[in-house]
Amino acid sequence: MRDTRRHKKENKGVLTGMKIRLHKNRLGELLVLDGFISTHELQQALVVSKHTGKTLGQVLVDDDIVDSTVIRQTLVEQFLLRFMMATLTIFLSFSGMGSIKQARAASIKDVPARVAFQQAAAYAPMGQYPKIFGSAEKESKSLAAFTKWTQMFEHFDAALNTQSGQNTMNQFKSQIEFLRGLPMNKVVSGVNEIVNRIPYINDSDIYGKSDYWASPIEFIQNGGDCEDFAITKYVALRALGIPEERMRILVLQDLQKNVPHAVLVVYTDNGPVLLDNQIKTVTHVDRVSHYKPIFSINRDSWWLHTKPKTNVTVVASSSR
Numbered sequence: 001m002r003d004t005r006r007h008k009k010e011n012k013g014v015l016t017g018m019k020i021r022l023h024k025n026r027l028g029e030l031l032v033l034d035g036f037i038s039t040h041e042l043q044q045a046l047v048v049s050k051h052t053g054k055t056l057g058q059v060l061v062d063d064d065i066v067d068s069t070v071i072r073q074t075l076v077e078q079f080l081l082r083f084m085m086a087t088l089t090i091f092l093s094f095s096g097m098g099s100i101k102q103a104r105a106a107s108i109k110d111v112p113a114r115v116a117f118q119q120a121a122a123y124a125p126m127g128q129y130p131k132i133f134g135s136a137e138k139e140s141k142s143l144a145a146f147t148k149w150t151q152m153f154e155h156f157d158a159a160l161n162t163q164s165g166q167n168t169m170n171q172f173k174s175q176i177e178f179l180r181g182l183p184m185n186k187v188v189s190g191v192n193e194i195v196n197r198i199p200y201i202n203d204s205d206i207y208g209k210s211d212y213w214a215s216p217i218e219f220i221q222n223g224g225d226c227e228d229f230a231i232t233k234y235v236a237l238r239a240l241g242i243p244e245e246r247m248r249i250l251v252l253q254d255l256q257k258n259v260p261h262a263v264l265v266v267y268t269d270n271g272p273v274l275l276d277n278q279i280k281t282v283t284h285v286d287r288v289s290h291y292k293p294i295f296s297i298n299r300d301s302w303w304l305h306t307k308p309k310t311n312v313t314v315v316a317s318s319s320r
Contacts (some may be wrong), residue, residue, distance in 0.1 A: 027056055032072050036066050099172035108143065108150055108299050111157045112238040115169055115216075120241035121181045129267050132250065132285060135293050135305040142302075147251075148213040149297055152231060156215035165217045172220050176236055184242065188266050189282050191236045192275040198232070199223035200277060227251070227262035229277040234264055234298075242266065247302070250274075256290045265296060 028042045037045070037060065045059045052059070057071040131137055143150060179190045199224035203212040210284050216235045219228040238244060246267045254261040261314035264275040265285070272285045279288075292303035 027071075027074060031060075031066065031070075034074070036074075037068060041065060071172075100128075107312050108156055110299070111153045111160070112235050112244070112299070114157070114160055115173065116236065116239045117173070117177070117180055117241070120239065121187075123184055123242050123246065125243050125245040125265055129136055129246075130272055131308075132248075132265060132272060132296065132305060133288075133291065134308060136308045137296075137303045137305055139301050139303050141300070143297070146297060146302060148211070152213040152215050153299075156217060159215055159217040168217050168220050172216070172236075173239065176240065179240055184268055185270070185282075187240050187242065188237065188268065188273065188275065191233050191240070192282050195229055195233050195236065196277055196280070198229070200225060200229075226277055230262050230264040230275065233275045237264075237266065244298050244300060248298050250296040251294050253292040253294060254290060255292055260294070261291070263291075 013311075028037075028046065031037045032039055032042055044278075045063070045065070048054070048059045048063075049056045054062070057066075057068075059064040059078065061068045061071060063110070084182065148192055160169065175194055176191060179187045182190070203209050205226055206212075206222050206224065206299060207214075212227045213231065214222070214224045216232040218224070219232050227249065234244075234247050234249060248265045249262060250265045251260060251262050253259075265272050266275060270284070274283045274285060274288060276283065295305060296303045
């Protein structure tokens with residue numbers, strides 16, 4: 001069996017090392033960081049785990065790669081790191097204490113107003129907003145952690161100051177102008193159908209990044225992925241008079257594909273609906289069962305979604 005003493009680590013600053021460990025807190029990642037296994041051994045063990053149903057730790061112990069004591073110690077560290085991450089996130093988002101600089105909604109320029117139609121229909125805000133998928137929601141006005149969202153508005157604003165950007169947005173507005181003044185359900189369906197015609201392209205193929213939140217102008221010109229569809233629908237509906245209070249970008253977990261996904265939620269008079277690039281038509285939230293909400297956001301606030309304390313019955317039928 002391999003010597004279970006921890007290998008000598010590189011001479012790194014404490015803060016740098018902690019940052020790495022906070023973001024790489026899976027069991028296998030921690031074992032690699034501490035020198036107990038190599039990346040190649042981790043990959044092999046993960047394959048065995050996938051095909052046998054054994055946990056990663058059990059595979060490593062059974063194959064005599066890592067001692068069970070090390071596995072237990074690392075799992076304890078994993079729990080503590082994840083607890084620290086959760087505590088830090090909640091503190092930054094909700095405490096508002098100390099000298100932490102917070103990016104509040106008021107600091108985000110109302111860029112969507114620049115592309116709104118004059119004399120657009122007035123759809124009133126709602127007095128109460130149903131909980132998405134029956135989840136418990138906690139609201140915060142601090143948007144400091146959501147740099148991709150806030151930077152998207154900056155890119156959008158800058159692009160609107162260029163002739164190319166103005167031309168792109170004017171052409172797009174000409175496609176949706178016929179929806180002005182129609183009932184909300186027709187406006188929502190029309191925007192969803194038009195935007196879903198734009199090609200789906202991975203961020204890495206366009207921007208060389210795994211996750212980039214593109215402005216509507218960038219998306220219309222280049223195509224994009226799920227959150228780009230949702231953002232452009234958000235801006236288009238705002239241009240047509242639907243208030244931002246009735247819209248949220250929703251980041252969730254696709255339980256069928258086991259990957260993160262993003263959609264637009266619109267609170268209509270008949271309840272919240274999903275505008276989803278993976279579902280052809282606008283779909284009522286209660287008809288979808290394979291999504292687990294994580295957080296939602298608009299230009300005013302963001303909401304953390306957690307399991308309700310009591311069981312909630314949801315009518316569920318997949319609509320793919």
